[in-house]
Amino acid sequence: MKLLLSFSLSLLLSFQSFAQTGKVRGTVLDNTKTGLPGVSVVVKNTSLGTTTDHTGAFEISGITDGVYVLSVSSIGFKTKEIPLTISQNEVDLETVILYAGDEILREVVVEGERENKFSRSKTAYVSKLPLKDFENTQVYSTITNYLLKSQIVTNFDDALKNATGVENLWTSTGRGGDGAGYFSLRGFSVQPKLVNGLPGLTNGTINPANIERIEVLKGPSATLFGNAVSSYGGLINVVTKKPYVGTGGELSFTTGSFGLNQITGDFNTALSKEKNLYFRLNTSYATERSFQDAGFRRSFFVAPSLSYKVNNNLSFSFYGEITQAEQTNPMFLFLNRSAPQHSRNIRDLGYNYKLSFTSNDLTLQNPTQNYRVEMDYKLSDTWQSQTLVSKSATSTKGYYTYLFDFGVLENDTFSRFLNKQNEYTGTSDIQQNFIGDFGIGTLRNRVVLGLDYFSAISTSNGTGYAFYGNVTPQGGVSGDNPLTEKVETTEYPLSTAGVDAVLASQPVSNAKSKYGIYSAYASDVLNLTRTLSVMVGLRLDHFDNAGSVITSDDNYNQTTLSPKFGILYQPVADKVSVFANxxxxxxxxxxxxxxxxxxxxxxxxxxxxxxxxxxEFGIKTNIIKNTLNATISYYDIRVSNQVITDPASPFNKIQGGEVYSKGLEVELNANPVNGLNIRAGYSNNDSKITKSDNNDILNTRPLEAGSKHTYNAWANYEVSSGKLRGFGLGVGMNGASERYAINYASTGNFMLPAYTVANASLFFQAEHYRIGLKLNNAFNKEYFKGWSTIAPQTPRALLANFTYTF
Structure with missing residues (x-):
């Protein structure tokens, strides 16, 4: 990485030495001669551009001699295009006047000949402010829609393989309450719970067909988002597709190994051009079989979205996603956390990973709904009001099964337990944000002031768990219940009739619980100079737990302050920034x-x-005209105040458990030549439980921390000229070091092996269609994931995709 950065900086200096360049500057005003902050100023057909400061001033340097058109645009104003000529000089436009216009609220995307398609430098969700990545003291990874298309991604787990330092712990089970997938991030487990910056639920996997991008925020993020949607390692925000000005869309079909068939549709149109009312609809239907002897998943979703601009100051937007899914839950081998392990690794276990230990009769249904309404109102040239309302609902109905090693039966025998689920979780969230961009003297302030109310309610009407036979990793079966003294030989058929007969004697739950969170937060990014900024944030969070609605014995509430600080300095303006937070x-x-x-x-x-x-501290680069973006960071996370059992008395609880997690992350997004995009990442994490009354886990690596080393890379090249124009190929890999599935003093450990998985693609891209082939796990690597569990991963699979755009 040091050599790469040195080479890149040297190359940049060489370009600057030999190329004849100039610059353009000016000030953007409205018709009242007031400076307009945050206006997008772009040199068309290049990757050069900037935004105006709090006075409306801008400057773009490094423009090669030539004739250009400067595009000046802002929400609520008509776009102005200005021709100019650069000839080793500075062009001073003095003032540029923008007048109120009819353009709908939409995101401005800058595209040039050398676009870095794997990187996105600006988002309004990460900091709740329109802040560029280069200006942000927090580290985050962005997975773009272009990257997902280039890899023909059909599931959310594969999409997150592109995020540096993120490792799958186990895939979505579909069970009630926490059936979404779990991922390890900076030594802590996290689930995807944020959709478009607001709480969103899923008990099944998220369909990537409606994803515009995925944002993975690194480190504790409770100051702006609270603890309901984030973990100590960070959070995952899914940004969905939104309406845009114009009419168009695409149809796509993907087919592949293990019975994969997926058809998706995307359609955007104006319901009323005169009233600036635009509508977009995304939909998908997918079916897929398991690579094992049983198992499947099928899903359907429809996602309507609407954007309505009432006038230059007021706009509304609506987003909805309705999903219907049915699947067999994936079967993990749950290792015993309190009994000695018979085997220490996969080889000793003799696991036949082609066995599912389930039946296609035993399925779970996961209907899910997510809705969001947003109202944006421009209070003045420097302040904006944003009102947000979101609601989510997810249910689980059907049979959930798991395999557990009690350590009582011989030869690594796992007992099957199952129940019939009937679970529901619903959430509501209301946010009011006031966003400002103004100056105090010569200092620019970008501020968000917010109020947030979040509530969640859960009901459970499922049965208790029943024993339903034993299996061995090699496929053996028996009916001896390890919880009884008597040796039994009962047979347990994997059918709904057999399961229902056993569950008929189980009690049925009738539980309902709820809680609410009231929050106020503020965050301010203050530019002390053009190259030096500081950030400060604070959240006041009041947690009101009602617990079970039929009793007040479990009620409690707590109030917490959550601060956040950061500083960022650009030793080379707009090229290199160093930060700490x-x-x-x-x-x-x-x-x-x-x-x-x-x-x-x-x-x-x-x-x-x-x-x-x-x-945390680190460095971010944005060099060679935004074609080389790198982030290098070192973090140190310390968790304190964990409640543990008093070592002196099992009847007492004391507060004092501690966990320590530190590490290094490197992420690179590069566009070294036209048509070639490269993404690579490496993460090293060192986690340890440093204080606990439980000697079994003291000074050990937490199981949720995942692998110590993870890495990923993907390179995509498309021929941009000549007879082979449109043809391209992609190659990449993902890997991780060995990791503990179990690691306790009393039980010993079970180690999952290290792995490196290679992937490749071929494609042809024309004006209105794209044809692609993708080979996942090209060398058919046998590898496993787990979190006190053992879960085999998909072997080699071939996918084919055809997409038509209009």
Missing amino acids: YQNGFTNVAPALVGNPEDGPQTIKTFRPEQANQI
Whole structure:
């Protein structure tokens, strides 16, 4: 990486030495002669551009001699195009006047001959401000829609393989409450719970056909987003496709190994051009079989979205996604956390990973709905009001099964347990943000002030879990229940009739719980100079847990302050920035009953919220006209105030457990020549439980931390001229070091092996269609994931895609 950066900087200096360049500057005003901040100023047909500061001033340098057109645009104003000539000089436009116009609210995308299609430098979700990545003291990875298309991605797990430092712990199970996939990020588990910057739920996998991009924020992010949607390692935000000005769309069909068939549609049109009302509809239907002897998934979703601009100051938008999915839940081998392991690795276990240990009769249904309404109102030239409302609902109905090693039966025998699920979770969120971009003297302030109310309600009407036979990793079966003394030989057929007969004697739950979170937050990015900025943020969070609605015994509430600080300096303006940050996360801890029952009635003991604090520093580069973006960062996260059992008394709880996680991350997005896009990442994480009363886990790596080393790379080249124009190929790989599935002093450990998986693609891109072939796991690598579990991964698979755009 050092050599790469040195070479890139040298190349940049060489270009600057030999190329004849000039610059353009000016000030953008409205018709009242007031400076307009945040206006997009772009040199058309190049990748050069900038935004105006709080006074409306701008400057673009490094423009090669020639004739150009300067495009000046802003929400609510008519775009102005200005011809200019650069000839080793500075062009001073003095003032540019923009007048109110009829353009609908939409994101401005700059495209040039050398576009870095794997990188996106600006988002309004990460900081709740329109802040470029280069200006942000927080680290985040962006997975663009172009990258997903180039890899013919058909599932969310594969999409997240492109995020540096993210590793799949286990795939979506579909079970109630926490059926979405789990991922390891900076040593902590995280689930995707954010859609378009607001809480969004899924018990099944997210369909990538409606994804515009995925944003993975690194480190504790509770200050702006709260703890309901984030973890100490970070959070995952899914940005969906939105309406745009114009009419168009695409139809796509993908087919492949293991019965994969997926058809998707995307259609955008104006319902009323005069009233600036635009509508977009995305939809998909997909079916896929498992690579094992049983298992399948089928899903259908429809995602309507609407954008309506009432006038130059007021606009509305609506987004919805309705998903119907049915699947067999993936079967993990759950290792025993309290009994010694018979085997220490996959080889000893003798696992026949082609066996599913389930049946296509035993399925789960996962209907899910996510809705969002947004109102944007321009209060003045420097302040904007943003009102957001979101609602989500997800259900689970059907049979959920898992395999668990009790350690009682011989030869690594796993017992099957199952229940019939009938679960529901619903959330509501209301946010009010006031966003400002103004000056105090010569200092530019970008501020967000927000209020947030989040509520969640859950119901459970499923049955209890019942024993349903045993299996061995090699495929053996038996009916001996490890929870009974008697040796049994009962047969357990994998059919709905057999399962229903056993579950008929199980009790049915009738539970309902809810909680609410009231929050106020503020964040300010202050530019002390053009190249030096500081960021400060604070969140006041009040957690009100009602627990079970039929009793008040489990009610409790807690109030927490969550601060955030950052500083960023650009030693080379708009090319290199160095940054440091402090970020905070927290978890509310429920009260517990303490005291020896033999000494009298137990009493309630309350606790402070668990805290996570991160210190991070690093460097970001944006060199050679935005064709080489690199981020290198080092982080140190310390979790404190964990509630643990008192070593002196099993009837007492004390607050003092600690976890330490530190690491290095490197991410590179490059466009070295026209048509070639490269993305690569490496992560090194060192996690340890440094304080606990449980000697089994003290000084060990947490199981949720995943592998110590992870890495990913993808290069995509498309011929841009000549007879082979439109043809292209892509190559890449993902890998991780060995990791513990189990690692306790009393049980020993079970190690999952390291792996490197190679992928490749071929494609032809024409004006209105694209044909592509993709080979996943090209060398048919046998590898596994897990989190106290063992989950085999998909072997070699071939995919073919045809897409038509109009």
